[in-house]
Amino acid sequence: MLYYQKHMSMRMISHGIWFVGICLQILLALVLLTKRTWRSHSFFCAYALFNLFEAALTYAVFRRGLLYFYSFWICEAIGVVLGLAVVREIFTDLFSPHQALRKLATMVFRGAVVALILLAFGVIYFQSVDVRGIARAILLAAEAARIVEVGLIMFLFLFSSAFGLHWRQNVFGIALGLGMFAAVELVTVTLIGHVSTTTAQVFNLARSISFCASLLIWAGYILAPERDTSSVEVPKRAQLEQWNQAVMELISR
Amino acid sequence: MITVIVIALALCAVMLFYMAVRGRRTQAGQSFRTVDLNAFRTLMDRDDERFMRENLPRSKFSHLKRQRIRVTVRYVARIASNASAVMHVGEAARMSSAPEVAQAAAQVTELATQIRLQCLVALTKLSLEYAMPSLQLNPAMLVPKYQSLRENLRLLGDLQTQNMVPLATAI
Numbered sequence: 391m392l393y394y395q396k397h398m399s400m401r402m403i404s405h406g407i408w409f410v411g412i413c414l415q416i417l418l419a420l421v422l423l424t425k426r427t428w429r430s431h432s433f434f435c436a437y438a439l440f441n442l443f444e445a446a447l448t449y450a451v452f453r454r455g456l457l458y459f460y461s462f463w464i465c466e467a468i469g470v471v472l473g474l475a476v477v478r479e480i481f482t483d484l485f486s487p488h489q490a491l492r493k494l495a496t497m498v499f500r501g502a503v504v505a506l507i508l509l510a511f512g513v514i515y516f517q518s519v520d521v522r523g524i525a526r527a528i529l530l531a532a533e534a535a536r537i538v539e540v541g542l543i544m545f546l547f548l549f550s551s552a553f554g555l556h557w558r559q560n561v562f563g564i565a566l567g568l569g570m571f572a573a574v575e576l577v578t579v580t581l582i583g584h585v586s587t588t589t590a591q592v593f594n595l596a597r598s599i600s601f602c603a604s605l606l607i608w609a610g611y612i613l614a615p616e617r618d619t620s621s622v623e624v625p626k627r628a629q630l631e632q633w634n635q636a637v638m639e640l641i642s643r
Numbered sequence: 644m645i646t647v648i649v650i651a652l653a654l655c656a657v658m659l660f661y662m663a664v665r666g667r668r669t670q671a672g673q674s675f676r677t678v679d680l681n682a683f684r685t686l687m688d689r690d691d692e693r694f695m696r697e698n699l700p701r702s703k704f705s706h707l708k709r710q711r712i713r714v715t716v717r718y719v720a721r722i723a724s725n726a727s728a729v730m731h732v733g734e735a736a737r738m739s740s741a742p743e744v745a746q747a748a749a750q751v752t753e754l755a756t757q758i759r760l761q762c763l764v765a766l767t768k769l770s771l772e773y774a775m776p777s778l779q780l781n782p783a784m785l786v787p788k789y790q791s792l793r794e795n796l797r798l799l800g801d802l803q804t805q806n807m808v809p810l811a812t813a814i
Contacts, residue, residue, distance in 0.1 A: 487737060488752065489753065516644075516645045537649060551666065552763060554723060584646070
């Protein structure tokens with residue numbers, strides 16, 4: 391009886407969060423349309439609108455077992471591809487003002503892609519021995535895809551931090567929201583196959599909450615005004631050249 | 644084991660995002676700080692270092708060199724931070740409608756990016772010297788050493804029956 395009550399309350403919470411998620415997605419779609427974000431971030435808009443479509447579709451077929459299963463995972467696969475396209479879009483946006491870094495960044499980015507794909511294949515190879523059934527196989531594929539996604543977003547943050555690059559408000563928000571959701575999703579798809587049904591429900595709940603948080607981050611950062619940058623006094627070019635010379639001397643002494 | 648690695652990756656990602664948000668808040672109050680280049684050059688002076696090495700016991704020399712490196716790192720970090728701020732401002736100025744302003748901003752941004760890159764190399768080098776104070780890194784020495792490696796491989800190829808020359812030209 392207690393188990394049944396617990397199960398029911400979990401299901402109610404889950405449905406509640408699902409509903410909140412759909413509302414937030416509608417809100418985000420309105421923000422994107424009002425701000426005309428598709429002009430600068432077309433892939434992100436496609437990603438956000440596709441997520442809304444996915445939520446509506448899966449809600450509609452929720453009680454049709456197999457249909458729900460296939461529509462959910464097909465949409466997830468498309469979502470991952472769009473997510474990677476968003477990462478590429480962020481990369482282009484972040485490095486476009488820095489021609490000197492762009493070549494190096496592209497080279498390192500490609501290296502990171504190769505390394506992450508190898509890691510993803512390693513995960514598939516080492517875990518495929520335990521896989522029984524299509525559901526586990528799909529979870530494994532999802533895990534591999536999320537490794538690539540999380541790894542690339544980490545690369546963007548690490549590289550930009552190393553070079554002190556400035557993120558525009560909305561680009562930072564997009565990367566942060568996507569990264570947070572992808573990281574929680576990675577933990578979920580990695581562990582969900584190894585835990586009991588109740589714990590799996592908790593993971594699904596955490597996934598839904600993190601997605602709602604990401605939606606709020608996206609909407610918040612897109613609505614927030616860009617910070618003013620020109621209030622500080624810029625050093626003279628000669629001063630920059632002196633710094634350059636000093637650091638060069640340190641490197642080649 | 645692989646599951647642990649994947650979970651660690653995800654947790655590292657979350658930590659990184661948290662640090663990025665915090666870093667962004669502190670970056671908002673970023674301003675330029677002066678750099679005393681004469682003092683910086685004095686710190687970099689190899690003759691001073693050579694004098695200390697010749698006249699001080701090994702442990703004392705290591706201690707003093709590490710202290711010098713710590714101060715040098717502060718200077719490099721300050722230059723890197725200033726360069727980053729210049730990149731930020733230059734990025735905004737590049738959007739200027741006046742072409743000469745945009746062009747000048749592009750040049751300044753380019754230079755600031757180069758400084759930032761060099762600071763990274765400098766910090767790597769200083770970290771290595773901090774770990775091993777007896778080390779005197781000089782990247783400029785790499786080219787002649789590399790050339791020498793190629794020559795040695797070519798000579799080895801001549802001496803051995805297996806031809807090593809293609810390897811020497813390939814590296």
